[in-house]
Amino acid sequence: MNSNKEIEALIEKYNNGETSLQEEEQLQNFFRGEGVPDHLKEEQAWFAQLDLRAKTEWEGFSEDKLFAKLDAQVKEEETKVVPMLQPKTKQVWLYRVAAAVALVLVGFYMGNEIRNDDVAGVKEELAQVKAMMLEQMTSSSASGRLQAVNYSVELKEVDQEMLNALINVLETDDNMNVRLKAVEGLAKFYDEPSAKKALLKALKKEKEPMIQIALIDVLVENNEKAALDDLERIAEDGNSIKGVKDQAYMGMFKLKEM
Amino acid sequence: MELQTFKSQVLPVKDKLFRIALNMMRSVEEAEDILQDVMVKLWDKRAQWGEYRNLEAFAVTITKNLCLDRLKSKRMKGHFDIQEMELDSGTVSPYQRIELDDSVKTMVRVFEQLPDQQRLLITLRDVEGYSYEEIAEQTGLEVNNIRVGISRARKKAKEDYLKIANYEQQ
Structure with missing residues (x-):
């Protein structure tokens, strides 16, 4: 395509910082090809290492980790304590x-x-x-959903639409952390009949120990006698892990006491 | 709203930012470390996003600054000698570890020993393919000075390469 003379002229221009992006692309292509003359070997090596660098990607990147970190950042900002200044004079x-x-x-x-x-x-x-x-609650990334649920947890008031969205997350989300956060959110609005119903229903269905424990805590805290049967079932269930069983026993005990 | 902006504008350039940090720091670990800070900083400054025509230039600027700061403080602590430029043992560029032709291997080394500013300019222009105007926006340098810096870097790299090649032939 190019004679050696043309290439050499182009290299000269390149070394002087006078080539356009297009011309630089042209050089890169030339050196990627076969039959580069020996006396241009260092030029070829230069473009080869540039090529290598250009193809590098951030392999260790994790979107979940990043958003967890940003989330933590936001929380930290919100809870930052500002020291009170002592008044110096009566003025x-x-x-x-x-x-x-x-x-x-x-x-x-x-x-x-x-x-x-x-x-x-x-x-x-x-x-x-x-x-x-x-x-966002139906987003494909777990961290995205987590964040959305998180925001809703911080609301002071909810409407039925928001509650339904949280309930839907609790019932259907694949990610344990997202469901856990939804439990927390619904617990805040326990006075809403639909929230209470959803939490009771989740106790029947949930298999994830962490979430079972969270559910038991919420229901017992709210003195929810309707949960007694399920607590008994969990406490007697041979498949439950010990931590969950203990929590269920404890819950039954507290509910009967109160 | 901000989260969406972050996802749609910052995440797509994460590899570019990583390459810039990697070429500056010459170690994956340090580049990743820097990028964590870059992301947090970008997020922190979300109130200012509107002031920038594009977030990409802003992100590149932050990355550049953090790298230069880190390199400077390493040098102050005497982590490595400026002239000899033996990289400290903790950092091995990933390119030194892969199988390459000797000539490319030498050139990788030569690149890594270019001065910070030259490595930065070459990365922005020859690796990422930014226009001179974009680089001016990212670095705050004037287009003319950028051209000069890039020209010097390209010439110096080849001189250094020939020096090493001649030395090894003797």
């Missing part, structure tokens, strides 16, 4: 009073400013966040 109180007065004034002002359509905007935004979480 500080003056500033505080002034700040409080200013705050009240701003509050009144803002209160008058906020109109109904602002409230509607906030509501809409909340709805969007919710929709994203619901979608």
Whole structure:
């Protein structure tokens, strides 16, 4: 395709930092081919090692690990403790009073400013966040689902749609950690009849020891007598592992006591 | 929202970032270590994502900075001699371990002994194929200086290679 002269001229240009990306590609292709003359051997070696580097990938990468780490990061930020500053002089109180007065004034002002359509905007935004979480709960990555469930756990209020999504996760998700988080989420809204029902149902079906234990804890904590039969069954079940059995015995004991 | 952005814009460039870190640090372990920090830092700065035309350039900049910082602090601690550049025993580039032609093997070594800045520029241009404008955005250098640096690196690599080859022939 290229005569040696052309290639040599191109190399010269390349070494001077004057080639375009296209021309560099052309050189790379030339040196990948057969029949490179001997006196261009170091050029070939150069392009060969570049090629090698370009093909390298991050083999040790794990998406789950990364998102677990980012998740931990977010939690850490939320719980960061800010030390209180000690007031140095009594004057500080003056500033505080002034700040409080200013705050009240701003509050009144803002209160008058906020109109109904602002409230509607906030509501809409909340709805969007919710929709994203619901979608994320069916994502293909376990860490993604875990994160979505996590967000929902932190909500102060839920609606039936969100509860249903959590229940669905508890009943169908393949990943143990995601289900475990869903137990935690539903436990928070135990007063909701559907949450309570789902947790009782899960106790009947769940085979994963970690989750069985979590379920037992939640139900016993809420003094749920309806769980007694299942606790007895688990405690007597030869297939249950010891930790789960112990927990079930303990639960029965506590429920009968209370 | 941010998680989606992170997934759709940062994850696809993870291999590029890894290659940059690897070519700078010359050890998989250290490159992975740096990349963990890069990811956390990117996530930390999510409030600033909007300021960047593309997240990729921002991610490259963070990677570059962390690598240069780490190399500098290693040097301050006297982990390795600047001129001799014998890599400290803990770090062995993965390319030194694979079966290669002698000439390529020598060139791998030559590349790894180029000055930090030159390794960075060659990686961005010759390995990742970024345009000079993109590299300017990532490094904060002027296009002209980038060209000069790259030209020097390419010439130096071949000089060093010939020196080694001649020496070994004697």
